[in-house]
Amino acid sequence: MPWRRQPSRDVVRAALAGPVLDVAPRLLGARLTHAGVTVRLTEVEAYAGPDDPGSHAYRGRTPRNEVMFGPAGRLYVYFTYGMHFCANVVTGSDGDPSAVLLRAGEIVDGLDLARSRRTRGPDRDLARGPARLCQALAIGREQNGLDLAELLVLGEPAGEVDTGPRVGLRHAADRPWRFWITGEPTVSRYVAAKPRPSST
């Protein structure tokens, strides 16, 4: 009804529609809920449009990266290394293939469920790393394109934010487009890309 407070889903969509480098740090501290588990995001990476050599969208639109080219606020899920899923929040205006990779978070609800989805280990590792985060939240192929407007809660204070190079990329490894909350134990450690085996 018109006199009600504006639904939070519209606020979320509007917030995510901005430039990806602005949106990425603002996702820190946000809460994402799926399949009975809620995480507080502590580490993300920006993938900035069609000119970012590290982005799946760099070589244009394909069936896999289709969702990245759509409107902000949807989930882009991809499968990699034959066994892992990773999740991104699509940002920017419709047609701009920018997204934010969800690299790590702290489980704040559904702890037992998250534990049951992961191999045994310390709780701080349950969503420490993009594939672990997906596993804890039970995000997979079927969640590609999912509208996050109802699942994502923004506005939590993130604390101090650090930036640095993105993890595991061969190209554009110098761009400091990884963001994390300073001092968080759930943040994954930096790992450079494996160098290509040299034939010399």
Added chain:
DNA sequence: GTGGGGATTTACT
């Protein structure tokens, strides 16, 4: 149709 590579995690030495 073929082949190289991957925004990772885990287990083992």
Added chain:
DNA sequence: GTAAATCCCCACA
């Protein structure tokens, strides 16, 4: 520290 697991995507022929 290093290596294995494991399959989908995409570029090219």
